[in-house]
Amino acid sequence: MINCLIIDDEPLAGQLLAAYAERSADLTVAGTFSNPIEALHFLSENKVDLLFLDIQMPELTGLQLMKITRDKYQIVLTTAYEEYALKSYDFQVTDYLLKPISLDRFLLAVEKVKKNMSSAAGAPPPAEERTYIFVKSGHKTVRIDYDSILRLESMSNYVVIHTAQEKIMTLENLSTLIEALPGDRFVRTHRSHAVALDKIDFIERNRAVIAGEHIPISDGYKDGFWEVVG
Known part of the structure; x- marks a missing residue:
């Protein structure tokens, strides 16, 4: 304890x-x-x-x-x-x-x-790392598996989490969500956008394409983006 x-x-x-x-x-x-x-x-x-x-x-x-x-x-x-x-x-x-x-x-x-x-304490890491995140959406706290997340989009006072099945809206801010997600799997591309690396179909100029959607990669985030993408 x-x-x-x-x-x-x-x-x-x-x-x-x-x-x-x-x-x-x-x-x-x-x-x-x-x-x-x-x-x-x-x-x-x-x-x-x-x-x-x-x-x-x-x-x-x-x-x-x-x-x-x-x-x-x-x-x-x-x-x-x-x-x-x-x-x-x-x-x-x-x-x-x-x-x-x-x-x-x-x-x-x-x-x-x-x-x-x-x-x-020198203890080994846990055998299973967390594979999901909890976010508050309306009156519910929703569990979202990392694998289901395509991208995140900040819109006005809320964030839309796009999954293959649905769009989940939360009042959490984008910076807080990105901090809570594993940095080797999710990366910010723009002040209003973040993407799941394994869901990127291809990168064209200053855009990442996921499920037919073109996500901007702005100058302020492109260096960090390419550092993670490799």
Whole structure:
């Protein structure tokens, strides 16, 4: 079991994360704190593996708390402010969750924590890697197998996941989805498009063709695209 501590000055946000943690078979909540100073006192006397840590808090920010603890814990940052994402890369954080946080995105973060802890302990990787992703679509959380995904398309405030059988719409943003998908199988071609590499029929000039659809490869993404394609 992974002992986690939730530190967030918004009580409702802390309660939501605690409720999510209860739905994970891998987590035990050691405590929930709205005051980061009190959380530090708790950490000095108790064994904790993982911190769900808000960034913007009074008295002590999440980034300042990380400096104090000096890489002792797995860290999953939680915040309502996307601009803090860049600052988080200066630290060894496991994941970055943007509020409002969905259950499927929370569980993906837990999976990353488990992999990091297994690697740190020298344990071998799991025999079967995950072959699917969960996304929230309407009032449902839908499982989508990697093999069924043809491409992803950002449209206004939502993303359409194109499969051979159907189109699934989700309010998750494209960057978050690409981060959750395996990088050796999916690649961004454009600010609004990403494709499954094994579903590309051919590449023509600045377009990848999948099932008769022409997907643009923009200048900003073409170097990364060709690096993966080879």
